[in-house]
Amino acid sequence: MIPRRLLPSIALLTSFDAVARTGSVTAAARELNLTQGAVSRHVKALEEQLGGDLFVRERLTMRLTLAGDSYVREVRDALRRISLASLNFRANPNGGTLNLAVLPLFAMRWLAPRLPAFRQAHPEIILNLVTRLDQFDFRAEPLDAAIHFGKAQWQGAECAFLRKEEVMPVCSPDLLARFGFSSAQDLRAAPLLILVSRPDAWEKWLSAEGAPAEGVHGMMFDQFGTLASAAIAGLGIALMPTFLIEEELRRGELVPALDRTSPSEDSYYLVWPPERGLHPPLARFKAWLIAECART
Template identity: 45%
Template sequence: MIAPRRFLPSIPSLLALEAVDRLGSATAAGQELSLTHSAVSRQLKVLEGQLGVTLLVREGKGLALTPAGASYARSVRDCLADLAQASLRLRASGPRDSLSLALPPSFGLYWMGPRLHAFLRAHPDLLVNQSTRSAPFDFAREKFDAAVHYGPEDWPGVHYLPLTRERVIPMAAPARLAGGPLTPEALRAEPLLHLDSRPGAWEDWFAHHGIEAGQLRGMLFDQFTTMAEAAAAGFGLALLPDYLAQAEEARGRLARAYPAPLALEDRYALVWPRHSTPKPALRLLIDWLRAEGAAEEGPGAPL
């Protein structure tokens, strides 16, 4: 149940508080909100009177929030951001049902993307909104229906639907491989590119092939796609997931420095919060992934 109206300040007064907190003065807040200085001050006085708490104090020529006001302003900013996002999603989707997904960038583009296209062809009345996220977050604060997670099942409070294991392939610019694919020993002598979210990936690859890698050094990247760009430019060899490696291979930008992919223990999974019932659009996606065989065999998670 929503609180009684007497506890719900008006949107203009909340906008005034948020702007003063961020900009430091009623004058600057008024310029941003297209209000006069006195109009902003009136909004703040109404808000303080409604709440019965002093929110701001004057400091020199500006305004400063009291500790209570600063805490309240943070909550107000979060609420206004949620309201703006909800309005944007509604405006974009119109009468159609929508689904908001958080996806790792490369996986979302090269693996999940084609499957979402097929899903939407099967359900043309739906919209799927996508944002980039590479690490677990709080579903209660970020308004996503589901996300894709890579790694062990260490995201608390979520259901898991396994999707696929990561399979990696050493890739290089074709000019580096004039003599064809390399042996693991020859590959060890090449400059190697590294991803900061996959520490030890090359060491594990060499260990699987019976080689003591030692201390590996090289350029460091935060995304598979930028690492692939560096490999295509000839800076070194990149250990790429097969969905990206195959796409780069088809474009002729990269070639396999070693022919066989290596399947890793960790996998990608679709996750969604346990504390809420999946909306109909999410149920459709989960059922579709299972029916199309996009999800790996396994117990999955209940609906």
């Protein structure tokens, strides 16, 4: 247990953060609807509690010390977490909240259409979704879980398998008509579109098909959604998970450059920090999500 004397009050921390952001006691007091004297006393009390100066006091401004600059970053993160927890409680005081990081196109095409069934089964749970493309640290973000594509490991987190995927080279009908692909090697004559998070996907696919895989270059995209849009516009061939482009294939906006699918080496997983494993909303969502994936 951290000694009580080392835990500053929210009032002190809020005043400190406001002065650090505005560089002025006057501006901070105006923002917080307090008197200048109250804000000054809060900052001074915090410095006395911590045992050091947080600011260099100049004639018209307050400038953070090096230690103060480091401290305010931690304080802001803590205040943000407290604020989010309070908002979540206010939004759902009788149930629970689950903060989930998702992959954009997976969330839009696969998860979102199925969420009404989860909400109907568990109306007491508020599900908050944020999109994440890059790796992140659960210790640095207020997240309960994430949907991850890759291996069954994520920075010490626990994992539950969700599903695999198959990928297919797809393009616009006009591009297919122009090139008339008949083999994997033929695809090298057209522009290849590349997803930043899967930079070697084309090399792996071409190698598996017995085609030259060296020197693959092309336009790069950070999301599957923009990658698919570029392929629809005729900019090149995209290697896409088939279950995420069912609508485009059905409408004929995308067509197989070659009618060949192959399984990806990686899979989709639900991942969560071990300390959140018994969080009731997560346990219910995990059970529902695994069952839903098993049906598709």
